[in-house]
Amino acid sequence: MALLDIKDLTLRFGGLCAVNQLSLEIEEGSIRSLIGPNGAGKTCVFNCLTGFYKPSSGDMVFMGTSIMKKKPHLITHMGMARTFQNLRLFKQMTVMENVMSGMHCRTNAAFAGAVLRTQSQKAEEKLIREIAEECLDFVGILDKKNYMAKNLPYGDQRRVEWARALATQPKLLLLDEPAAGLNKEEKARLINLMRRIRDERKVTIFLIEHDMGLVMKVSEKIFVIDYGVKIAEGTSKEVRDNPRVVEAYLGKEETEDAV
Amino acid sequence: MTTWEIFLQQLFNGLLVGSFYGLVAIGYSMVYGIIKLLNFAHADIYMSGAFAGLIILGFLNPYIGNQWLGIIVALLLSMILVGLLGVAIQRVAYRPMLKAPRLSILITALAVSMILYNTVLLMTQGQYKPFTTGLTHESFYIGALRMTETRLVLLIAALALMLMLHLFITRTMYGKAMRAIALDRDTCQLMGINVYKIIAITFFVGSALAAAAGIMAGVYYGTVHFFMGFLIGLKAFTAAVIGGIGIIPGAMLGGLLLGLLEAFGTQIPFIGSSWRDVFTFVFLILFLIFKPNGLLGRMESERM
């Protein structure tokens, strides 16, 4: 059975149908991409999956459980993590603290633990730090752990977001335009990183991206939506040759400009 | 009094008080709308306005008397004066704080409030002052409604001021600029908007309207006092929130609604006037729970 199964998902804002009867499956251990024109409803799909928007109808089944009515924090708890299209770091906090936030849902010390400094609370704190450092190391910015997040260059801020998402120890990672604003070189590293995340950490990846070169290189299967409706799905070649996709999204120009 | 008379009377009372609330609430809302500041000093601006009106009317009395002509001239002069006071306060205490954390500017507002309030306290030695006018309070009836000329004129004046403001906001670029500044100050600068000038205008208008309300209250109630702003400040603030804070028509509507609500709420036997403010605040809380953005407020829609 697929890790994530979206069935007839529909999201309406008043009269606007942002996502329309969308169905798709993400298999465990895969890298999948979602593309489509601006305003097609891609981010809305992520927002529904992570509980930020409440879908009007349909069903989303994650690891065998429906997450239709679940709050964002519970969904994260179940093993889904996301990054944001416009960076949403804790800007005034250090990189380390940012990443430590990911461990919140895997730990449980509360008031008593904090005030009494119990043994288990101390052990937990230690674990949180270890995991956070490990995740920072994984994305390659461990050396900047004590910087305040807002002082990092854009590219590094993106990495903090990835590390933070990884620290929640997810099964499924949703990346919303991770390459926006990155240059060539960084995009290449991003591809490498995504593969490592999948292979070394066994995390399934679901990606939204406008950089077609990157998308085609990294994902085995691509879904294309337009006006919230799925208009195509398949391998990068299939998608690229699909006339509907070319007309709605790619345009006539050559598009292999990435990487 | 029959129930019908009480109803009519309270309807009118509610509208009149509500329009005072509305005038003060507009200032809260405008300032909140443009720089997201809960301007604690606004209630004291209202109070200062009343005192300015009293003093100016005293000066004018020998020349043009203290009936409607005198009152109107005094009203206009003190609106200008207090408007300028508002601008000056803005310049000294708020503008340097625009980049600071939002709660810090709340504290400077508080400091300004304390300064204004205590200055008037010192000057009046804490005494109530009579606001003497040459108006008579002879009453007449409109149907079953007992009415005085003063009340009628004040209500009309308050509504007219609100209407003028509404036109100013909707018919000129200033209104749009104010809303835009509220949304994003930096981008406004990139549109060639002199943000500080617009903020200053906002303070001028808001303060002038509060002053107008203060003077009207003085004329209507006949006394002024350094403490007079406090409660109406709280109420107007509430009205602004009910209407959807930052939204100017909302403030007017919220003010009127609150005035009516209080007028009728206190006539419910169980509530009575000792529970009036409890009633107001319970209503406010319930209202916000069910309509978190106020009457005219929109859900802020943010994209992830």
Next chain:
Amino acid sequence: MSETILALKDLETRYGQIYALRGINFEVKKGEIVTLLGANGAGKSTTLKTISSLVPASAGSVNFFNEDITHLDPYAIVERGLIHVPEGRMIFKELTVLENLELGSFTLRDNVERKKRIDRVCELFPVLKERHKQMGGFLSGGEQQMLAIGRALMTEPKILMLDEPSMGLAPIIVQNIMDIIKQINSEGTTILLVEQNAKVALKLADRGYVLETGEIVMEGDADVLSKDESIVKAYLGE
């Protein structure tokens, strides 16, 4: 050779202790499209922000039509005809498309002229006409970008500075936007363009500068740059 209208001299900008610009010099001539290239954090956006005075210069000067505008307020710079479309589009999300456009011409008193300009912008971007009553925040990314450019055009600027106009846009829209920039330029507006997508940028531009950690490391005509080996390696790939 046409006249130089914008000149930066030894411009330096700091964020606290961090130097974002370490003394850069360049100039833009009338009618040109000039592009700034550079890696993440090189200081491209900071350069534009310093020119438009959103962040203060710590040293050096900016000259516009031979006037020193380094220490003017941003709105005063706009009044002189230099306009900046910032990173991330920055449209007013809770105002309608029409209101956004109107605010673009805030400095203008003449309502008739304002209407004329709105019509002109709508001609360039027909989508905006369709959506003129919609809240800005509900537009899609590409439409927001068009609105941001259209709004900037409302002032009829002498120089238009665009910061990454193609970021986050679908390929088909990127092409569209670039065409429009070309058109605006051909109608007489000088353009200073910052782009990650170096390929697209160099294709469009007359000249380019390359920034690295707050310094200009290379400059030249666009077609020369696009053949330069290091540029190809760093920015164009493959």
Next chain:
Amino acid sequence: MAEKKQKKFTNPFGTVVESLYDLFDKKAPRYLLMTIMTAFLIYLPLSSSRFTQEIMTNLFFYVVVCLGLNIIVGFAGLLHLGYAAFFAVGAYTTGILSSVYGVNFWLTLPFSIIAAVIAGLAIGAPTLRLRGDYLAIVTLGFGEIIRLTVRNLDITGGAMGLIGIQRPVLFGIVLNQITHFYYLFFILAVIAIIVSYRLHDSRLGRAWEYIREDEDAASAMGINVVQIRLYAFIIGSAFGALAGSLYAAKMTAISPESFMFIHSVMILLAVVLGGMGKIPGVILGAIIVTLIPELSRDIGQFRLIIFAVLLLILMLYRPQGIWPERQGISTKL
């Protein structure tokens, strides 16, 4: 934009203060300084006047309530304008139990906390999803509701308030001297400081900070925003209630005037002035807000104006608070 006009002077005073703060932020000097201060404060009543002790007791009380409010405002970032209501809840719980039902003072404390938790839940649960300033007005309204209610009810003694609240007895000694209360409030303040520090450096403390910084991102990280905020609300309220109970015991008489809006505002003022979220900052704020008006009593009628002007200048001079949470690159961890 405003930066453009900012003068580029570095003020020497600021730098000195800053380096003092740095000193205090390191663990070893901090412990040393704290030990010295504790010793001094324990010794103080032995050689000082009643007035000094009264003021210091008042200060400790303020430290406790400010730290309590700091959990809500500083840690969790919720603007609370009705905090006085929570120490009213504590004070009245103790007052009623002790003066009407004759319950031993110490036994009233758990009830006082429970009452505060219930009040915190009642107001927090439905409203904590409101954003920003709407919460402020709700809490303001709640504060007024509590004050007016205790003023209008019979059980609370109405406008005259409760009188005849029993003095607590500890080890057979009836606590009725100002010195007794000095030590009692001192101990409470020390506990409040320790609890605040520990909360700040814990998972819960970080969660508050995440939510304060970016609510959506926090919930995407698996943080239950409403629940964590509710924690802040409840813990902060409990602080206030405890302080209120002790206050009732010290005053032996309480009335609605002690819980007016202006008190909520003064506490908030202390927190923001000192530096939201920063524990030594909040304590400093409490000191300024209690001591300056007291010490300047002799100035008479001008003192509140002078206080307000001072406040304004301080805030303009240090917009982040006198001792703010952090600046520049953090060296924490």
Next chain:
Amino acid sequence: DDTAAPVDETPEGDAEGEFEGQVLFGIMVPITGSEAADGIDMENAALLAVQEINAAGGVLGYEIITSTGDDECDPSKATAAASKLISEEVVAVVGGYCSGATLPTLALYGDAGIPFVIGAANATSLIDENPGWTFMINSTGDAQAAKAVEWFEGLGVDTIALVDDGSAFAVDLKEQTKMQWEAAGHSVVAEDRVETGTQDFSAVVTSIMSANPDAVYWTAYQGLGALLIRQLRQDGYEGVIMVGDGSSAQELLDLAQAEGEGVYCTAPPVVDFLPAAQSFIEGYNENFPREPGAYAGLMYDATYLLVNAIERAGSFDGEAIKDALAATDGFEGITGPIGFTPQNTLNRSNFVILVGEGGRWQLAE
């Protein structure tokens, strides 16, 4: 026992140099906050008394100096103010305006062994909290209520409405009046309350108008009282209006303007009608830019009474002063003879009924 000793050295500033030393009196009144007006007035009266006494040679050969503790009409500020006075080792304290704020200080003065003469505050709850060191020279609420009931009955009133502002003092008077009025077989047809700082009374006025009582009794202070009177009259209320001692200042009539005509007041002995007080009024007007308010006379008396008691005690010892105060009998103050009940309250009712005529208070009796 910490008996306050007089300060022994003579300060340089003393021009006459005849005094043996100085003795410190405390004055506790609100001089800031919402009740500052009356508080400042009371402070003035005490200062005037001290000035006169010093001019006449001081007390026991000592010059009186004063220290003011500002209670801001707030209980917690009041305990700080009281502590301040106690720490400064005052010999005795005069003052006490807001009953609520005065209440928690009684125990403090008691513990410290400092006699406290209250010039104004008169809620009945003060009696219960008095540890024996407090002396109230203003009649308490019940005496005032009795006076009000008596007067209403004389006017043939049967139904009344009671309005207060929620302050301890006003609620106390209201409760007392209600109890006594109902005990006398009449009915209270409306009870209302307004918040301090309210300007608009239309709700109260409307509910009074619909209950249509023969008389309205306002038990709180003049500022709000004037507003109530104006709004009642302007809305056409034609019954009797009476106000309590909190509103007995001339200010009430100034504020109520034309509508103040015919309003009654149960007043403490207001100086204007006291033949013995004429020189006080002159002295007050000379020294301060205002008219003496309702409690100025009592405060002036409180100060003189204290000095009198010290002289009778022959020492500055707290215990001795307390005993002397308790033994006071027929001390002739400008407000009338003063003596105390076993509970240390005034042993007679000193209330008078005033009526507003031509914009001034006149004795109605």
